[in-house]
Structure formats: structure tokens, C-alpha cells
Amino acid sequence: MRKLDPVKHEKKRQEILGAAMRCFLCSGLKGASTADICAEAKISPGHLYHYFDSKDAIVASLIEGRLEKVAEQLKAGIQSESSIVETLAPELEAQPGGAAAMALIFDMMAESKRNPEMGKIVDSHNRSIRESLVEMLRYGQSRGEVEGKLDLEVTATTIMALMHAAKVVAMQNPKEADKALPVLRQLLGHLLTTPAESAKAGPPRTKKTVARVRA
Amino acid sequence: MRKLDPVKHEKKRQEILGAAMRCFLCSGLKGASTADICAEAKISPGHLYHYFDSKDAIVASLIEGRLEKVAEQLKAGIQSESSIVETLAPELEAQPGGAAAMALIFDMMAESKRNPEMGKIVDSHNRSIRESLVEMLRYGQSRGEVEGKLDLEVTATTIMALMHAAKVVAMQNPKEADKALPVLRQLLGHLLTTPAESAKAGPPRTKKTVARVRA
Amino acid sequence: MRKLDPVKHEKKRQEILGAAMRCFLCSGLKGASTADICAEAKISPGHLYHYFDSKDAIVASLIEGRLEKVAEQLKAGIQSESSIVETLAPELEAQPGGAAAMALIFDMMAESKRNPEMGKIVDSHNRSIRESLVEMLRYGQSRGEVEGKLDLEVTATTIMALMHAAKVVAMQNPKEADKALPVLRQLLGHLLTTPAESAKAGPPRTKKTVARVRA
Amino acid sequence: MRKLDPVKHEKKRQEILGAAMRCFLCSGLKGASTADICAEAKISPGHLYHYFDSKDAIVASLIEGRLEKVAEQLKAGIQSESSIVETLAPELEAQPGGAAAMALIFDMMAESKRNPEMGKIVDSHNRSIRESLVEMLRYGQSRGEVEGKLDLEVTATTIMALMHAAKVVAMQNPKEADKALPVLRQLLGHLLTTPAESAKAGPPRTKKTVARVRA
DNA sequence: CATGAATGAGTATTCATTCAT
DNA sequence: TATGAATGAATACTCATTCAT
Numbered sequence: 001m002r003k004l005d006p007v008k009h010e011k012k013r014q015e016i017l018g019a020a021m022r023c024f025l026c027s028g029l030k031g032a033s034t035a036d037i038c039a040e041a042k043i044s045p046g047h048l049y050h051y052f053d054s055k056d057a058i059v060a061s062l063i064e065g066r067l068e069k070v071a072e073q074l075k076a077g078i079q080s081e082s083s084i085v086e087t088l089a090p091e092l093e094a095q096p097g098g099a100a101a102m103a104l105i106f107d108m109m110a111e112s113k114r115n116p117e118m119g120k121i122v123d124s125h126n127r128s129i130r131e132s133l134v135e136m137l138r139y140g141q142s143r144g145e146v147e148g149k150l151d152l153e154v155t156a157t158t159i160m161a162l163m164h165a166a167k168v169v170a171m172q173n174p175k176e177a178d179k180a181l182p183v184l185r186q187l188l189g190h191l192l193t194t195p196a197e198s199a200k201a202g203p204p205r206t207k208k209t210v211a212r213v214r215a
Numbered sequence: 216m217r218k219l220d221p222v223k224h225e226k227k228r229q230e231i232l233g234a235a236m237r238c239f240l241c242s243g244l245k246g247a248s249t250a251d252i253c254a255e256a257k258i259s260p261g262h263l264y265h266y267f268d269s270k271d272a273i274v275a276s277l278i279e280g281r282l283e284k285v286a287e288q289l290k291a292g293i294q295s296e297s298s299i300v301e302t303l304a305p306e307l308e309a310q311p312g313g314a315a316a317m318a319l320i321f322d323m324m325a326e327s328k329r330n331p332e333m334g335k336i337v338d339s340h341n342r343s344i345r346e347s348l349v350e351m352l353r354y355g356q357s358r359g360e361v362e363g364k365l366d367l368e369v370t371a372t373t374i375m376a377l378m379h380a381a382k383v384v385a386m387q388n389p390k391e392a393d394k395a396l397p398v399l400r401q402l403l404g405h406l407l408t409t410p411a412e413s414a415k416a417g418p419p420r421t422k423k424t425v426a427r428v429r430a
Numbered sequence: 431m432r433k434l435d436p437v438k439h440e441k442k443r444q445e446i447l448g449a450a451m452r453c454f455l456c457s458g459l460k461g462a463s464t465a466d467i468c469a470e471a472k473i474s475p476g477h478l479y480h481y482f483d484s485k486d487a488i489v490a491s492l493i494e495g496r497l498e499k500v501a502e503q504l505k506a507g508i509q510s511e512s513s514i515v516e517t518l519a520p521e522l523e524a525q526p527g528g529a530a531a532m533a534l535i536f537d538m539m540a541e542s543k544r545n546p547e548m549g550k551i552v553d554s555h556n557r558s559i560r561e562s563l564v565e566m567l568r569y570g571q572s573r574g575e576v577e578g579k580l581d582l583e584v585t586a587t588t589i590m591a592l593m594h595a596a597k598v599v600a601m602q603n604p605k606e607a608d609k610a611l612p613v614l615r616q617l618l619g620h621l622l623t624t625p626a627e628s629a630k631a632g633p634p635r636t637k638k639t640v641a642r643v644r645a
Numbered sequence: 646m647r648k649l650d651p652v653k654h655e656k657k658r659q660e661i662l663g664a665a666m667r668c669f670l671c672s673g674l675k676g677a678s679t680a681d682i683c684a685e686a687k688i689s690p691g692h693l694y695h696y697f698d699s700k701d702a703i704v705a706s707l708i709e710g711r712l713e714k715v716a717e718q719l720k721a722g723i724q725s726e727s728s729i730v731e732t733l734a735p736e737l738e739a740q741p742g743g744a745a746a747m748a749l750i751f752d753m754m755a756e757s758k759r760n761p762e763m764g765k766i767v768d769s770h771n772r773s774i775r776e777s778l779v780e781m782l783r784y785g786q787s788r789g790e791v792e793g794k795l796d797l798e799v800t801a802t803t804i805m806a807l808m809h810a811a812k813v814v815a816m817q818n819p820k821e822a823d824k825a826l827p828v829l830r831q832l833l834g835h836l837l838t839t840p841a842e843s844a845k846a847g848p849p850r851t852k853k854t855v856a857r858v859r860a
Numbered sequence: 861c862a863t864g865a866a867t868g869a870g871t872a873t874t875c876a877t878t879c880a881t
Numbered sequence: 882t883a884t885g886a887a888t889g890a891a892t893a894c895t896c897a898t899t900c901a902t
Contacts, residue, residue, distance in 0.1 A: 103328035165380035533758035595810035
């Protein structure tokens with residue numbers, strides 16, 4: 001009778017996390033209440049706190065889980081013998097789960113900028129993902145797949161941004177996505193094989209400059 | 216909601232929108248309360264409803280205003296004699312307001328995916344922005360600035376992806392934005408001047424394919 | 431239409447404080463909920479926070495009000511030409527309001543030792559009451575009513591303790607109170623007119639010492 | 646609630662009571678939760694109810710224990726050959742545990758005024774303590790230590806007031822307790838050796854009477 | 861136009877207690 | 882004995898919104 005089933009405990013935890021995810025997908029991070037989550041998980045409101053310290057802890061758990069999965073997949077890709085473009089291809093596609101999943105990701109990104117606790121989690125995982133990408137790129141350089149003079153940190157940052165942007169655009173323009181995503185992959189290929197330009201974006205055709213955006 | 220002096224009324228409306236924006240930047244869309252906004256705008260809580268039907272109406276107004284500004288600037292850029300890269304440059308630069316402004320944009324995107332009312336606004340503006348981009352590209356083709364064989368719809372979609380990528384960089388890696396944003400501009404230049412590849416992303420080094428990501 | 435009736439606001443505040451006091455008398459500081467108070471004051475639960483920042487703020491207001499009244503009465507007594515024993519006599523009686531009021535005072539004393547915020551309020555008022563007593567005693571010395579060699583600070587502390595103790599005993603032994611309270615007044619008279627003994631409590635009759643009490 | 650080994654059962658009970666006391670000292674009667682107590686006692690929340698019917702039962706047990714100890718010590722003092730002043734001295738000294746212990750005592754007194762169950766316990770013990778004091782005083786009269794004409798019931802009540810005064814000093818002015826408590830002991834000495842005055846508290850200096858305090 | 865009093869459903873969280881194992 | 886999962890009502894407090902003035 002020592003620790004009657006820590007495995008059962010973990011299972012319930014995961015059940016609750018699942019219920020929470022479903023709620024968050026429907027109503028957003030702030031829109032879903034702990035009461036909603038409890039109802040979805042079919043537990044009493046108090047019982048939630050047997051498994052999590054707070055609603056934030058649930059969100060943090062969810063974010064962490066998500067980022068861990070991404071990081072794992074990336075590392076797996078690195079260890080495979082695939083080319084970088086090939087390895088990253090799945091990330092340059094629509095977010096499975098569609099618009100709701102994407103909205104939740106936006107929520108999480110926004111939240112992580114406001115809640116320092118979550119900011120830490122997200123930052124640390126982003127860093128770890130970036131490091132994986134850098135490693136992947138360095139290996140790519142050794143194989144000749146990646147241009148040798150590239151700043152790998154900056155390139156990794158750019159790749160992460162493209163990965164995210166691809167998902168957004170696939171969501172906003174599902175009709176064009178089939179054609180636009182390959183273009184993004186092509187841009188990725190260009191990015192990896194072209195030395196950075198020396199801070200000039202090509203000779204401007206005209207002299208007239210545009211009023212700066214004030215948004 | 217009926218106004219005696221339409222000019223003063225509109226002016227106050229804008230003041231309130233400004234106050235709301237400041238609150239939202241600090242605390243997020245759900246985090247800022249109408250009470251916060253009223254305090255910031257120095258009006259009484261009841262008075263807010265002389266200018267807006269609801270908090271959501273304020274948010275919608277703000278989103279609409281933001282998107283309108285972007286659309287206007289694009290159209291202005293088209294009519295000017297600037298190059299496309301130059302015209303789009305402001306959208307590919309560090310945004311004023313920094314990470315907080317980006318977080319708010321993500322908040323708004325999340326909200327627009329959940330609230331159909333706002334979804335409509337965002338969708339219609341996105342469409343209009345895409346159309347402007349297409350027009351701009353077409354004009355660019357006529358000037359020889361843009362590769363003639365490009366599918367302009369797809370290219371516009373891709374440009375929007377790049378614009379989004381810039382926002383992600385600004386939010387997640389504000390420190391590296393100085394270096395990564397020029398890379399995005401360079402990719403834009405490449406995009407405009409290179410004919411689309413025929414669905415191959417360069418010769419894959421190996422045959423092994425990666426398991427599809429299920430994030 | 432400037433500040434429509436700050437007097438009405440204060441009146442409502444006092445009404446709420448009254449309702450809160452009634453609730454606290456019935457159920458204690460922790461036992462009475464904000465919902466109880468709102469029900470008693472016949473306002474909605476949210477409206478309470480129009481008038482008070484928190485439940486603690488209500489308690490603090492109540493404590494402060496109570497202590498202010500005591501302090502005022504003391505000062506009034508000092509300015510009158512009554513003798514000290516006479517002036518303090520009303521304080522050496524049963525607590526009006528009976529056992530419930532006494533219980534609430536206990537609650538407040540306990541609370542003030544745990545909640546630093548309230549500790550400050552209580553301490554500062556106690557200090558002010560002690561200062562009034564010291565002043566009163568000093569004046570009594572000048573009139574010859576109070577022994578000149580007394581340490582007035584210590585005497586004031588002792589008087590405050592007696593004031594409190596009198597109320598407690600009157601509550602616990604209402605039957606004996608009529609006779610016991612005059613005895614306490616007599617002890618007070620003795621206290622004021624007898625020089626402090628030099629740390630000996632008179633010659634002990636026997637040598638045997640008692641085992642020390644353990645709490 | 647049935648026990649297999651009554652000795653072990655009682656031992657555990659005492660352990661839990663100790664843990665509860667520690668919690669109550671820290672956080673107060675209502676502030677400490679059963680969960681806190683279980684954690685401190687290192688038992689599971691359910692197990693607590695093998696030893697006590699409820700949280701209130703724990704509090705009642707604690708109060709009873711405390712009062713019993715005081716009563717016992719008094720009785721022990723009576724049987725010893727010590728003087729009364731000496732016997733009562735421990736009750737007129739700084740209590741171990743300091744202000745927190747005093748706060749808890751006040752908590753308990755407040756509780757006993759509201760919860761009839763506990764009120765009974767406290768009342769019955771107070772009665773028994775008064776009886777012990779009366780007996781002690783009677784014996785003191787027979788030895789000549791106590792003035793013969795004193796009304797012993799009233800004197801006992803007054804002594805209890807002084808004991809309470811000591812607690813107030815210990816709580817509100819722990820720094821001055823060193824000086825004020827001997828004064829209380831001195832008052833006790835005076836009380837025991839001085840015949841009651843005939844309802845006059847010394848010659849009032851003026852005729853003016855003070856308005857009755859309505860605090 | 862403008863105020864701020866008023867609402868009441870809703871928020872996350874706590875807690876004494878019960879119960880199956 | 883002992884565990885800890887489970888409950889559900891209760892807690893202090895928030896907030897978008899309405900309304901009398």
C-alpha cells in the first residue's frame with residue numbers, strides 16, 4: 001500500500017490534460033475556465049487541484065508537451081540520413097488540427113510574452129529547438145548541403161520563422177497552400193545555399209521611399 | 216449611440232481606441248478590462264457604451280483599423296514608383312512596439328479564429344491585401360522587376376507568409392531580428408526574380424523519407 | 431454632475447460597515463463571508479468592491495473605527511476635570527454588546543498578530559492610546575493624584591491590560607462582575623499611588639517553588 | 646474510531662494534536678487546514694478521521710488539554726506549601742511561545758464564544774479553575790497569607806482578571822512585559838492583603854462625571 | 861453627454877470530509 | 882490501519898454591462 005499506482009495518477013493527469021486541450025481549442029486559453037475543463041474531464045472542480053497546482057500549471061504542461069514533441073521530431077530528423085529540406089518539409093505544412101489549433105498556438109505565444117513563468121518555458125524550448133537546427137545546419141555544411149559562410153544562428157531563426165509562417169498561411173489561404181508551400185520549401189533551399197548578402201537588399205530601382213508603417 | 220457633434224464624437228472614439236490599444240498592449244485582449252480602458256481614457260464606465268456597443272466592438276474596431284492601415288500603405292506603395300521590395304520593406308522590419316505589439320497581433324489572430332464576427336473582418340481584409348499584392352506584382356512584371364512566369368496568386372500568398380515570418384522573428388527573437396529580417400528581405404528578392412521550380416525542391420540526397428509530423 | 435454625492439457614497443460605506451459588523455459579530459472575522467455581508471447589506475456581491483478593496487479592507491476599517499472611538503473618548507476624558515480613576519472607570523466595565531462583541535475583539539487581536547497590515551493599524555492606534563494615557567498620568571502626577579516615581583509607560587501598559595481584562599472577566603463571570611469590577615478599580619487606584627517595588631514581590635512565605643507552567 | 650492497540654492509538658492522537666497545535670500557532674484556528682495538519686503530522690487526510698471526528702474535535706481537544714493543564718497546575722500549587730503569589734506567578738509571566746501563542750488563545754476564546762460545544766468546555770473548566778482558586782484562597786486565609794475579610798469568590802474572579810491582563814500585555818506589548826508583569830504581581834499581592842473598600846474608589850477630585858463609553 | 865452606482869453570473873481556488881481500496 | 886482519490890459547496894474577487902440621474 002505504499003504509493004498506490006503512480007501510473008494511474010499519471011494516466012489521470014494525461015486525461016485531464018487532454019480535456020484541457022479540447023477546451024482550450026474550443027474557447028482559447030482564457031476563454032476556457034477550470035470549470036469547463038473539469039466538466040470535460042468529468043471530475044469535480046476541486047479534484048483538478050489534486051493533479052495540477054493551478055490553471056497556469058495546466059497550460060504550462062500543455063505548452064511544454066507540445067514543444068517537447070516538436071523538439072523530438074527535429075532531433076529524430078537530424079539523426080536520419082535525409083536532407084535538411086526533406087527533414088524540415090513536414091514542418092512547412094498546415095498545422096494539423098486546423099484553425100483552432102493555430103489559434104491556440106497564437107494564444108500560447110501571446111501568453112508566453114505576458115506570463116514570465118511561461119515565457120521561460122517557451123524560451124528555453126525555443127532555444128533548444130534552435131540549437132538542434134544549428135546542429136543540423138552544421139552537419140549540412142560538412143556534407144556540402146549548406147553554404148559554408150552562413151551565420152547558422154540567424155539561419156536557424158529564419159527557418160523557425162518560416163516554419164511558423166507556413167502554417168499560418170496554409171490556414172489563411174487553404175486554396176493556395178498546395179502551391180505556396182512548395183515555394184516556401186524552395187525559398188528554404190535558397191536560404192541554405194546562398195551566402196548572406198552584405199546588408200544590401202539589391203539595388204533599389206527608384207529613389208522614392210515609402211512612408212514608414214506606424215502600426 | 217446617436218451623436219450630437221459627429222466630429223467630436225469621432226474624435227472621442229479615436230481617443231478611446233487609443234486608450235484601449237495601450238491597455239491591450241499591456242495586458243492582452245482578455246487581460247485588459249473595460250474598467251482599465253475607461254480609466255486610461257478618463258471616461259466613466261457607463262460612458263464607454265455611448266461610443267461602442269461592447270468590448271468586442273472595440274477590439275473589432277482596432278483590428279479593422281490596423282488592417283486598413285496596412286492595406287492603405289500597400290496601395291500607396293503600389294502607386295508610388297518604389298520597387299516592390301522597397302514597398303514591402305516596412306512590413307519586413309522590426310515593428311514599433313516590439314514583442315508586446317506582436318503578442319497583441321497574435322491575440323487578435325487567435326480571437327479572429329474564434330469569434331466569427333472578427334473572423335469575417337480579418338478574412339475580408341486579408342483578401343483585399345492579397346489582391347493589392349497581386350496588382351502590385353502584376354505592375355512589377357510589366358516593369359520587368361518581377362519574373363514574368365510567376366503565378367501571382369501564389370507569390371502573393373508567399374509574400375504574406377514572409378510578412379508573417381517577420382512578425383514571428385520580431386516576437387520570438389527580437390535580439391536577432393536585426394540580422395534575420397534582412398535575410399527575409401533577401402528571400403523576398405529571390406522569390407520575385409526566380410521562376411517557380413517544377414515541384415522539386417532540389418535533388419534529395421537520400422531516399423529515406425521522414426515520418427510525418429503530427430504536432 | 432461633478433461628483434454626484436460623495437456624501438451618499440460615504441453613507442453607503444457606513445451602511446456596509448454596519449452590515450459587516452453584524453455579520454462579524456455573529457460568525458467571526460473568518461466565519462462571515464463577503465456573500466454574507468452583501469446579503470446583510472442588501473447589495474450584490476460585486477458591488478461590495480465599489481466601496482472596499484477587499485474583505486480585509488473592511489476589517490481594517492472596522493478596527494480603525496473602533497480604536498479611533500476609544501482614543502477619542504480617552505482624550506475627551508483627559509480634557510475633562512475628572513480624576514483618572516473616574517475617567518477610566520467606564521473602560522473597566524463589561525463590553526457593551528456582550529460575549530459576541532468580546533469574541534470579535536479576540537478575533538481582531540488574533541488577526542492583527544497574523545496579518546501585518548492589520549498589525550500596523552492596531553499597533554499604531556495602541557501606541558496612540560498609550561501616549562494619551564501617559565499624558566493623562568503625567569498630568570495626574572502634576573496634580574499629585576499619581577505617584578511621582580512611577581514609570582508612566584509601564585503603568586499605561588498595565589492600565590490598558592486591566593481595561594481589557596475587566597471586560598473579559600465581566601463576560602466570563604457576569605454574576606461576580608458587579609463586585610469584582612470595583613475591586614479592579616481599587617487596584618487601579620493602588621497602582622497609581624504606590625511606587626513600584628524593586629523587583630521583589632514581597633517576602634515569600636515558603637521556600638518551595640512551583641514547577642513552571644508549560645503554556 | 647475503534648482502536649486495536651489503545652496505547653499506540655492514544656500516542657498517535659497526541660502526535661496529531663501536537664502537529665495541529667503547531668499549525669494553529671502559525672496560521673490560526675481557521676487559517677490552518679486539515680491538510681496542513683495532516684502534512685505536519687505526516688498522515689494521510691483520510692487517516693485523520695480515524696483519530697478525530699472533525700477539525701472542531703481537534704480544536705476542542707486542544708482547548709480541553711490546555712485548560713486541564715492550567716487547572717492541574719493550580720491544584721498542584723495548592724497542595725504544595727508555596728505561597729499563593731508564588732503559585733500564581735507562572736500565570737503572570739511571559740508565556741512561552743510569545744505573541745503567537747497568545748493570538749491562538751484569543752482565537753480559542755473567540756471560537757468558544759461562538760461554538761456552543763466549545764463554550765461548554767471552556768465554561769466548565771473556568772468554573773473549576775475558579776473553585777480551585779477559592780479553595781486556595783481559603784487555605785491562604787487559614788495560614789494568614791490572605792486577608793480574612795475578603796469575599797473569596799470575588800477575589801478569585803479578580804485574580805482571573807489579572808491572569809488575563811498578563812496575557813494581554815504579553816501579546817500587545819511583549820517588549821514591556823518584563824516590566825509590566827511584575828507590576829501585575831504586585832497588584833496581586835495588594836489584592837490578597839487588603840480588605841475590600843466599601844464601594845468607594847478613593848475620594849474623587851471633581852464631581853463631573855464622564856459620559857459612559859459606548860464602544 | 862456623462863456619471864458612477866448597481867448587477868449577477870462567472871473566475872480560480874480551497875477545504876472539510878467521505879470512500880473505495 | 883492507512884492511503885489518496887474524489888467530492889461539492891464555499892471562498893474572495895472580477896467584469897462586461899445596464900440604468901437612474
